[in-house]
Amino acid sequence: MSNRPIYLDCHATTPVDERVLAAMIPYFTEKFGNPASISHVYGWEAEAAVKQTREILATAINASPEEIVITSGATEANNLAIKGVAEAYFQKGQHIITVATEHKAVLDPCAYLKTLGFEITVLPVQKDGLIDLIELEKAIRPETILVSVMAANNEIGVLQPLSAIGEICRDRNILFHTDAAQAIGKIPLDVQAQKIDLMSLTAHKVYGPKGIGALYVRRRNPRVQLAPQQHGGGHERGMRSGTLYTPQIVGFGKAVEIALAEQATENQRLTQLRLKLWEQLSQIEGVHLNGHLTQRLPGNLSISVDGVDGAALGLGLQSIMAVSSGSACNSAVTAPSHVLTALGHPPQLAYASVRFGIGRFNTPEEIDIAAKHAIATIRSLRKQTTLV
């Protein structure tokens, strides 16, 4: 293990915390029952475990347990929220507003709806990655049914002003969905105070297992209608059929419980590590911070570097640290990141970018090693360019 690169890619995924794994294990073997089995103890104990996770998630976002719909992750939750609302409300209107820096799991369902005749407004962001609330207000039309704006960005860590957006939407009777995949357990979330109607969650960015998530669906003031996108046995009050995956659900609950208990101290620690990294990297010229300086996830540092080739930068870093570079989340395609492009970066600079995702298991020593190596790599690449 020790000679593997330092893991600094916590926005892509995180390891399962040992405490989470320990909680999950009994539910693979002794407690293997189907939570939908109502006539024996095997079913009851599984159902009790699922109920506990619903309660933990509900408490985490100030919702009630019946408003939690279990999904396979945030991608499915986003699809269910956006397509489910579109299908349920199309007679009211066919206009949806989202943002250029959203995850593909929001942008692609919107693009799909466009092929069905919906109109989609994709708001730009300002240089710091934040949306302009006046632009949002201007984009709203009588036929707008949904606004989807993420809580925390997965590339540049920027936190959007949820309360202000919620206020604008509620005043105009428009549903507000937020993709909180990067936010749960890391920043305070409150669906009442922030006037959120739908919220997508996932476990694997917060030291839980992959393949499990949830969608919060508001049941009161207003009651959100949702057309199911997967039909079957009528699980999750008909909104998402399929046998519940109890071990993953238990892990999700445990992961969020731990994250909330440790949130305040962990955020302080991560902020210090991020500032330590930025302090060193910002010593060299032509290194730009992407996204708002303070309104960002504690563990996120995204930089773009002048005068180096993006691919060479990525290659130069990879033996020492596991980070995302250039086209970040869409590594299957070699286009510059749509998020960095939305900040106004030309392709060259968008390619020459590095996303550091600092997490629970990183140490100050690792941050120093990463910073030193990144600086050396940038210097050496620049020297090579001047020689040519």
Ligand SMILES: *Cc1c(COP(=O)(O)O)cnc(C)c1O
């Ligand atoms: C990771 C992520 C997703 C996708 O979540 P999965 O659970 O992997 O499907 C969606 N949105 C954001 C912002 C993410 O960071």
